[in-house]
Amino acid sequence: MTDTLLVTGASGQLGRLVLDALLAAGKAPASIIATTRDTSKLADYAAKGVVVRTADFDDPASLDAAFAGAAKVLIISTDALDEPGRRLAQHKAAVAAAGKAGAKHILYTSMPQPDDSLVTFAPDHLGTEEAIKATGIPYTILRDGWYAENLFMSLPHALETGSWYTSAGDGKVAHITRADTAAAVAGAALKAGDESRTYTLTGPESRTAEEIAAVVSAATGRPLKVVHVSDAQLAEGLKAAGLPEAFIPTIVSFDANTREGKVAMVTGDAETLSGRRPTSLEDFVAANKAALLG
Secondary structure (H helix, E strand, O other), X not given: OOOOEEEOOOOOHHHHHHXXXXXXOOOOHHHEEEEEOOHHHHHHHHOXXXXXXXXXXXXXXXXXXXXXXXXXXXXXXXXXXXXXOHHHXXXXXXXXXXXXXXXXXXXXXXXXXXXOOOOOOHHHHHHHHHHHHHOOOOEEEEEEOOEHHHHHXXXXXXXXXXXXXXXXXXXXXXXXOHHHHHHHHHHHHHHOOOOOEEEEEOOOOOEOHHHHHHHHHHHHOOXXXXXXXXXXXXXXXXXXXXXXXXHHHHHHHHHHHHHOOOOOOOOOHHHHHHOOOOOOHHHHHHHOHHHHOO
């Protein structure tokens, strides 16, 4: 049991990349427990020798068997944002299950400055961090920066029209790729011991919307003008574009949080944990030009 690592949400985009990074680092497949609601999605990892188990965070009783024998537990935050309080309840259930299983270390993927953030779901992360600390079990909090892949939500349409509407003002973001995040998370899991640590994972450079637009325009050959709007105007534009109203406040809160400088930090934590320099925005955009151009 001493080196057994359990990974929740293992069939998700980040989870699968974490499994890949662990295996690439030489972690024995049989010492990895990968949990998911649908184990068929992890059949390829089971074939490699990874232990695959069913875990449903909405059914806390099911977690006891799923978490059995885990020395370390990596809780990858869920995407349950449809119902207020649901995500935090899920995370607390996972933390409790880790404690019942006798885990010696808990790792969790959080977000930058959850105690000082305008993002609507920041309280979920802060509450989870507090629940983990309350167990008294050594922990590693991994505050994941904004994924570079999140740019796919707005830039393809912006490149079509030539205009990128944002309320982020002059705020900066140090985007980090999902793969670089996963490599850092895997590195943290392999290194985790008796000490408690908190890391913030960011890309190598923080940029404004204009600076991001310049990189994207240079790579795609298409002009991209940044149009600054208010939060209210951004919300109206998202509504007119057909975005579900329930998600509009969250997206607007991202820009507001950026405008206030709350995600402008650049750290060396990702490189320290992964042993590699995070991908630059230029390299990310160049590698994903086709996706950005639709």
